[in-house]
Amino acid sequence: MAFLFETVLPSLLTGALVTITVTIASLALALALGFGLALLRQFLGFRVLSILIDIYTEYFRNIPALTHLFIIYFGLAAVGLRLSSLTAAIIGLGLVGAAITCEIFRSGFIAVKIGQTEAARAVGMTPMQTIWLILAPQAIRISLPPLGNYALQLMKDTSIVSAIAAPEIMFNARSMVTSSFQTTLIYTTAAMIYLLISLPMVHAISRLEARFGRRN
């Protein structure tokens, strides 16, 4: 019991801070980049750029995040670009996430009724004004529930950055296991901590779904 409270919990909770930091940082990167890509893809109407963005999203969505992390962390280091494990984790998960959020925002824009654009244009708004003042606010609102699900998935996916030695929950758990062999206790506690982080998120998602879900 003392081992649990004096060694396991402090170490895993320190890891939880890193987990949360990586989640927030890569979420921010994913949202900003994904929204930008969605805007370009949806409204610019520039063929080559659209194809490039499609290649980007398919590339990042059809290859495991862990493989991307290995390419960024081990692969780039071999050609002279050395990133810290935390930086590599945030960039890797952020780039993968941008592919996902880009698709979410795009289907948000598609779900806004065509009449909204026509009405905005009819009252004399410029295309830019139409996008910023009329379409984007509605599309973002529609996107909120799937974005919540993505954030939850991302929080869980940060566990894989333990494989490139970022000191989050799972990494700390694994390093304690190699010194103490209390595997069952340590991994169960780690799972519990993830559950504690995710429960409020699940609650928030179901509220978002009730408020902004498409069925209403």
Place this chain on the structure above:
Amino acid sequence: MLDFLSVFFQYADQWGPRLARAAVVSAQISFMGFLVATVLGLALALMRMTKSRTFQAIARAYILVFRGVPVLAVLLLLYFGLPGIGILFSPIEAAVIGLGLAYAAQMAEVFRGGFQAILAGQWESAAAVGFTPWQSLRLIILPQVVRIIMAPVIVTFVTLLKDSSLAALITVNELLLEGRALASEYFLPLHIYIWVGAMYFAIAFPLSMMAKHLANRANSRVRQ
């Protein structure tokens, strides 16, 4: 750039066969894990539809737990954690069971969405012509559900396939672990991991396209 690309051709006959063999292992654990997830997920979805409060609570708790805990934590717990209380799995068994347990929660949600899309009249008319509940489910409801959920099922499989790379961390000799072994033999991690990524892509991309196609077709049918 040309130098960079020529490395791939130079080592193709050494890396190719080994990574291809490992890709088969990845496909196998994904497929078996997916089978477990489908069966268990259907059971969970049905439990949520029964009138029994206990069944509903069990299914709900299961989905909540596995929605909140990372697949990696499940795998490490199964493979390294359970021997501590006397339960031993081989790496492949742990990977299949772990992926299956984690993705059952997701499949349960997919099935639930499908069942909700079926109108209550289907159950009622099946009962009216004398079908037992089991017969209605098997002959009337499930065939319709399967058609509705085909696209999300494929998407879930692709996600599971990607997460099968986590099995590398419990020493299953799949694609990513083989890539890691090659990287430490040849000291060319960038080339090798790009190759590994390409192999995942080769399996996942056609499936993703298929899912997209099915979803588009379903949407256009709804609009008509």
